[in-house]
Amino acid sequence: MTTGGSLPKESKLSLTSGWTIVIGIILISLTMRSPITSVGPLLSSIREALVLSNTVAGLITALPLLAFCALSPFAPGLARRFGLERVLLYSLILLMIGFAVRLIPATVPLIGGTVLIGLAIAVFNVLLPSLVKRDFPLQVGIMTGVYTVSMNLCGALASGTSVPLARDVGLGWNGALGIWGVLVPITALFWFFQARSGRAAAGMKAGVLKRRSLWRSPLAWTVALFMGMQSLIFYVSIAWFPDMLTGRGLSDSSAGWMISLLQLSQLPVTFIVPIIAGRMKNQRLLVIIMAVLLFASLGGLYFGLGGNNLIPLWIIFLGIGGGSSFSLAMIFLTLRTKDAQDAASLSGMSQSVGYLLAASGPTLFGLLHDVTGGWNIPLLLLLGVSGLLFICGWGASQNRTV
16 A cells, blocks of 8 residues: 555654553543443433333434444544544544533433534544554554453443432433543543644644555455444444343343443453454454354353353353454454554544444344344344354454555
């Protein structure tokens, strides 16, 4: 691929600057999952309070994914135009506005705030891999692990505590969603100073040379589809598994903690898998392990093996398999590219295509549940997606670049 001058080449940082960027990445990562994972456990309360159908409720959970799809292709261009650090700052401000709007307990503000939140997170999704590729080219694996663990840690906490915050603390569903925005102003202040630095502006607005379009690359499409399949499984899980589990006899609080368990079980693998993957010639062994765990977990839930007693085991398997697929999706964005520019472009394409695919998941899952009145047919959908995920992962793990 020809070179371009829009996003800077990989750079060497001083020790102080390096740790500053690490802290900034972690702070952003902590804001990326909780606005979404807090919705699923509260979905039944939201549905009852606002009188929504399952299909509309599923659409609300899909809105962030549609926002990811809409904005992701433009995020690299925004970084070229305004500077990567500045775009991250602007997105944090947008995230604050989204949280504030969603505090209003009505359908339109809920939808509007969720869209704004989705647009902000879309930028983070695209630009963090590019930032890692630019500033930590020799530590891609460990840095990918650091920010994926941070995302999942806060996401797990949000899933488990949203129902108690809404009911026991008395915040209501809107307050329980809004409390996860308290970290955003701190993060925005941090990146305000980063955006003011001379280094942040340097090298970001150079002229852009024409590059071969990734949209014609089979490998890029494989990575994009892998991104979409793993995202579909995750977002369906956090949106609808609480309802599915309460339908099988668990309390709302217990179902919420099962979603926390799912995300907590992802934490070790989201740190370890990128490091291991970065040292492998190809990642096909990891893809096989991922697929086995996903089939075992979804199959166990489909057949009801062990009844409710084994639900935690299937959730843990799903977390490990899903965490592995997420980590692979994120590190493919850097392993399958040559520089920060390519990483941003592949990230934008992958997350646009991938999240368009993933956005169909919660809505389709809810629709299938409405039509069939049960959960087995929707679970068959996830089993089929897991098979396609394995096929895409096998192709994306080949040792070459776009």
